[in-house]
Amino acid sequence: MKTLTGIFLDTGNLQEIRTYHALGVIRGVTTNPTILVKDGVLGGWEGIEERCKQIARMVEPLPVSVEVTTNDSDEMREQARRFHGWAANINVKIPIHGPEGETDNLRLIHELETQEDIRINVTAMMSAQQGLLAAMAGATYVSLFAGRVNNMGYDARQELRRLRQLLDACGSPARIIAASTREALNIIEWFEAGADIVTVVPQFIETMLVHPYSKETVRQFLEDGRTLQREGAPDVTMTGAH
Ligand code: G3P
Secondary structure, eight states, X not given: OOOOOEEEEEOOOHHHHHHHHHTTOEEEEEOOHHHHHHTTOOSHHHHXXXXXXXXXXXXXXXXXXXXXXXXXXHHHHHHHHHHHHHOXXXXXXXXXXXXXXXXXXXXXXHHHHHHSOOOEEEEEEOSHHHHHHHHHTTOSEEEEOHHHHHHTTOOHHHHHHHHHXXXXXXXXXXXXXXXXXXXXXXXXXXXXXXXXXXXXXXXXHHHHHOOHHHHHHHHHHHHHHHHHHHHSSOOHHHHTOO
């Protein structure tokens, strides 16, 4: 069953999160090590903890994804517990497998979700079949890097549609995240293809929102409003009349 949640903001920048959260248009935040480096997180683990806690507090109770920084299973488990302890709304991002295709991650995802009650966002996936396995293992979120799929010359919408059908067919509660947006159009088209959530970089929210013809229309209303105040009927608010 399709259960659209909405947009997760893909950033670690506090000002951007503050701005778009205040507009009421986001339903969560996602980060990864690349984003946190780009957004100027310094100071090693202290810096990471501070920024992630700030984000979590700012958007609470909306979910915030924080990604593990290691490929070692024991370290991943330790980091997952640590992130989980920082705030109740932090969930842990774990790649579907290691850089050489090591399959241990799925076991860990399964254990963390089922034995430790830690919400996992399985990341770096490129296909419906990976998403299906992550959902079967018990992941709360399954992230398909749709923009990267398109980069390789495939149409990510086909994978999203297949994953949607598969998860619905087996009654999986996993939420499908379509990630790595490349253009504003991706957002609507990936929702239409069956994503529950699309991760969006801040500038695309502005692209979605601001339309040149709306600007022109509003300019005209404001101009005519000024004319109306100057030359129109007496201002009723001045007399207290309703
Ligand atoms: O949410 C995942 C995203 O951060 C990856 O995006 O643009 O690096 O493919 P990108």
